[in-house]
Amino acid sequence: MYEFLTGPVLWLTFAVFFIGLAARFVWYVRGLDWKLDRVAYRQWPKYGIRGALRSIGFWLLPWGTRSWQVKPVFTLVFFAFHIGLLVTPIFLLGHNLLLDERWGFALPTLPAGVASFFTVMVMVAGLFLVIRRIALPEVRILTTWYDYLVLIIAVAPFATGYLAANHIGDYGFWLNIHIVTGIIWIVAIPLTKLSHFLMFFLTRAQIGMDYGIKRGGMKSKGMAW
Numbered sequence: 678m679y680e681f682l683t684g685p686v687l688w689l690t691f692a693v694f695f696i697g698l699a700a701r702f703v704w705y706v707r708g709l710d711w712k713l714d715r716v717a718y719r720q721w722p723k724y725g726i727r728g729a730l731r732s733i734g735f736w737l738l739p740w741g742t743r744s745w746q747v748k749p750v751f752t753l754v755f756f757a758f759h760i761g762l763l764v765t766p767i768f769l770l771g772h773n774l775l776l777d778e779r780w781g782f783a784l785p786t787l788p789a790g791v792a793s794f795f796t797v798m799v800m801v802a803g804l805f806l807v808i809r810r811i812a813l814p815e816v817r818i819l820t821t822w823y824d825y826l827v828l829i830i831a832v833a834p835f836a837t838g839y840l841a842a843n844h845i846g847d848y849g850f851w852l853n854i855h856i857v858t859g860i861i862w863i864v865a866i867p868l869t870k871l872s873h874f875l876m877f878f879l880t881r882a883q884i885g886m887d888y889g890i891k892r893g894g895m896k897s898k899g900m901a902w
């Protein structure tokens with residue numbers, strides 16, 4: 678089972694991940710309106726790229742935008758959640774041993790204590806995000822079962838990995854469940870709203886270009902919009 682999941686199934690999983698994200702990218706760019714977007718973006722690439730990088734950069738900075746500043750505690754939890762989500766799986770010793778064994782290369786790895794801390798941080802922050810969706814009326818009204826499902830998919834490999842790594846319960850069982858939930862995690866990125874992994878950058882780039890060129894960005898340069 679382990680060999681099958683970490684062999685052919687993992688290959689298929691990464692194929693879905695990369696092909697799915699490439700399709701999302703093409704789909705998004707082709708969906709841009711030529712009258713509203715393309716004409717201005719093509720004409721003024723320098724202002725466009727500057728606006729795009731500004732928008733992405735400030736959103737990637739904790740408290741870098743007004744939206745991040747008005748909810749400082751949520752911002753902290755949200756960044757802790759995402760740092761754990763992205764850093765832990767890539768730099769985990771166990772994952773890199775597998776990578777080395779299967780594909781002959783490995784990345785630098787996190788000390789065990791840090792990896793363990795990040796894993797717990799993802800679980801605690803995930804719980805906080807669930808409570809936030811229940812407790813805040815303005816968030817609750819927008820929340821459907823799909824939002825909880827996405828949160829469960831995001832956190833499941835961390836919970837199961839924690840159980841396996843700490844030998845809580847049957848190690849072999851939790852390891853296989855960890856691999857399956859990890860595969861669902863990777864496949865869900867292009868197929869669900871976890872596609873914001875890529876779409877965040879595309880949508881922020883588009884809005885940044887819009888503001889960098891049309892909505893005031895080029896006011897002093899005589900741009901009429």
Ligand code: HEM
Nearest residue numbers: 755759762763806810824827828831862871873874875877
């Ligand atoms: C570079 C990659 C990523 C960026 C820039 C990013 C950014 C964001 C942003 C801006 C939000 C919306 C926050 C809000 O509600 O105001 C969000 C939400 C969320 N992200 Fe990501 N994300 C990334 C990767 C991921 C990955 C890989 C996962 C998990 C597989 C993930 C899971 C989530 C979840 C579950 C939420 C919803 C949280 C909630 O229910 O409130 N993100 N992300």
